[in-house]
Amino acid sequence: MVIYLVGFMGCGKSSVGRRVAKRLGFEFADTDSMVEEAAGASVPEIFARDGEEAFRRMESEVLCRFDPASNTIVATGGGAACSDANIEAMKSRGRMIYFRLSADRLFERLQRGRHHRPKIADMDDASLMEYISSTLAMREPFYSQASMAIDCDGVSDEYIADHIRYYIEAMRYETAGR
Numbered sequence: 001m002v003i004y005l006v007g008f009m010g011c012g013k014s015s016v017g018r019r020v021a022k023r024l025g026f027e028f029a030d031t032d033s034m035v036e037e038a039a040g041a042s043v044p045e046i047f048a049r050d051g052e053e054a055f056r057r058m059e060s061e062v063l064c065r066f067d068p069a070s071n072t073i074v075a076t077g078g079g080a081a082c083s084d085a086n087i088e089a090m091k092s093r094g095r096m097i098y099f100r101l102s103a104d105r106l107f108e109r110l111q112r113g114r115h116h117r118p119k120i121a122d123m124d125d126a127s128l129m130e131y132i133s134s135t136l137a138m139r140e141p142f143y144s145q146a147s148m149a150i151d152c153d154g155v156s157d158e159y160i161a162d163h164i165r166y167y168i169e170a171m172r173y174e175t176a177g178r
């Protein structure tokens with residue numbers, strides 16, 4: 001079973017995904033790291049050197065690398081779910097789970113982590129808040145196509161990890177019963 005974690009930058013896909021994968025004995029992958037490895041450069045370097053479109057092409061390609069028969073948790077970049085083709089690619093290989101956070105909570109988290117994220121690295125607080133609100137509104141219709149959304153405001157990583165585990169157990173039960 002391939003589980004793609006989707007959601008805005010800074011919502012915890014990588015940290016929680018790694019933890020759940022370890023607990024369940026699943027493989028863990030991070031699409032940003034896979035693109036970095038393929039390009040031999042960091043995400044900010046790829047944006048600066050090749051442009052966002054080139055990054056998006058590589059991101060779409062790595063989303064398709066997963067074997068549906070494997071047991072893998074994939075943390076995707078915040079923009080990876082924002083195309084119909086990428087959603088189709090993920091749904092044809094596995095399930096998507098959306099980590100839903102409010103714009104206020106994302107702002108708190110991204111204020112600290114903005115510097116290695118090229119889309120927001122140079123923004124002041126007001127621009128960052130505006131970017132989060134407007135971009136989240138545009139992306140929400142894509143993220144919401146996930147099979148399950150977890151409301152992550154004010155909950156622990158452990159709580160989110162438990163939800164993913166329950167979901168995977170339910171899926172296994174459903175598949176075994178067929």
Ligand code: S3P
Pocket residue numbers: 007008009010032043076077078079080117118119
């Ligand atoms: C992006 C999110 C980043 C990374 C790139 C673009 C976005 O991933 O893919 O900087 O467009 O939201 P994280 O969500 O892991 O920060």
